[in-house]
Amino acid sequence: MGKTTGFLEYDRIDGPVRAEEDRIKDFKEFHEALPLTKQREQASRCMNCGIPFCQAGELISGMVSGCPLNNLVPEVNDLVYRGRMEEAYKRLSVTHSFPEFTSRVCPALCEAACTCGYQDGSVSTKENEKAVIEYAYANNLVEEITPSVRTGKxxxxxxxxxxxxxxxxxxxxxxxxxxxxxxxxxxxxxxxxxxxxxxxxxxxxxxxxxxxxxxxxxxxxxxxxxxxxxxxxxxxxxxxxxxACGASNPRDIKAPGREAKGIRFAVDFLTEVTKTLLDSDFEKVPTNLAKDKDVIIIGGGDTGNDCC
CATH class of the missing domain: 3.50.50.60 (FAD/NAD(P)-binding domain)
Known part of the structure; x- marks a missing residue:
């Protein structure tokens, strides 16, 4: 399965990002895709390990290692390498409902568990997944199953x-x-x-x-x-x-001055900004939220950076 020497022949290469001077002008995605030929080379780096930690969503010392969905990572990577994209999509769909979402925002636990990552950079499984699902959409392969018989429930x-x-x-x-x-x-x-x-x-x-x-x-x-x-x-x-109503109640902190004006919860802030943009078709920027203000963000994770 796969190219036996792929991980020796090719270094890990991620897709390019849009130039800063361009991406600050709009709200479009800034991660771009590699050409499919290059993405196939990246997929060839998958070694089909005897124990594919990438696809085994295991709980180790309270932390998840590998894909929580148990995606068939080596098999999908192999099909991408061989250019069999339709088959790769069908294989990915066995375990996955929405690859178009996770291939953009998932923390890629599969890559963190990748054996190849100990030496030369993990296999770019997340970008391989994105290439598969976007190929599937572009070629009208994605369809929701309409049941032939209804249960009446x-x-x-x-x-x-x-x-x-x-x-x-x-x-x-x-x-x-x-x-x-x-x-x-x-x-x-x-x-x-x-x-x-x-x-x-x-x-x-x-x-x-x-x-x-x-x-x-x-x-x-x-x-x-x-x-x-x-x-x-x-x-x-x-x-x-x-x-399936989520966890929308924020976690507050008890600190002196917490009752002061101008303190916002992150998701509430992101929601307000996004709604303003969607309502105006990305024309109206809510600059009044932070314009001419000194802002402190408590928390440096993904959500904190999103607020930045």
């Missing part, structure tokens, strides 16, 4: 974030009638409002949701379950209810 999914979307997709494939409730004005949850457009273009969410709607999933936005509709009402209408 109705399921309500509360929340349209990644877990809610995946739940709706799989339940619909099994023939149930699925309705997804979202309290905000657009589908996507954290994908939509918690991740900036420069990392995950929102058109990717719309692209997938359209396919799900065509396959029979119903989406209802601007419905706050518990306020606009009660749990009792849902229980009367549906056979089952799935809670």
């Amino acid at each position: 109705k399921v309500a999914v509360i929340g349209s974030g990644p877990s809610g979307l995946a739940t709706a997709q799989l339940l619909n494939r099994r023939g149930h009638d699925v309705t997804v409730y979202e309290r905000r004005d657009r589908v996507g949850g954290l994908l939509r409002y918690g991740i900036p457009n420069m990392k995950l273009d929102k058109s990717l969410i719309d692209r997938r949701v359209k396919l799900m709607e065509e396959a029979g999933v119903t989406f209802k936005v601007n419905v706050d379950v518990g306020k606009d509709i009660t749990a009792s009402e849902l229980k009367k209408e549906y056979d089952s209810i799935v809670l």
